Amino acid sequence: MKLAKLPDRTPVKMNVVLVPSLAKRLSEYADFYAETYGSREEVPELIPFMLEAFLEADPDFRRNSRLGRRGSKASSS
Template sequence: MKLAKLPDRTPVKMNVVFTPSLAQRLREYAAFYAETYGNKEEVAELIPFMLEAFLDGDADFRRSRRSAATDIAPP
């Protein structure tokens, strides 16, 4: 079969506590998103994508993950 087994897609719910100033900035970001795309999204809907973009954009983190993967890879 050419298609590999699909990865686990079960959502994982996490509770996070923000400082009041960060919560306000996130609300402002959601408003900016709505202005930009004409589509209102709740902050809770945006956060997973924001975090993913942040992690994908962190070159040091990507390098660290690649290094860890090669350290674990079987010979």
């Protein structure tokens, strides 16, 4: 079969506590998004996409992932 087994697509719910200043900035970002695209999205809807964009834009993380070292640190022993 040419199609590989599909990855796990079960959503994972996480609760995050934010400092008030970050919550305010995220709200402002949602306002900016609405101004830019003409449609309102709530902060919880934007956060997963923001995190994905952040991870994709981090060259060190991408390099580490390509080398197969996800989630592990090099040992000095």
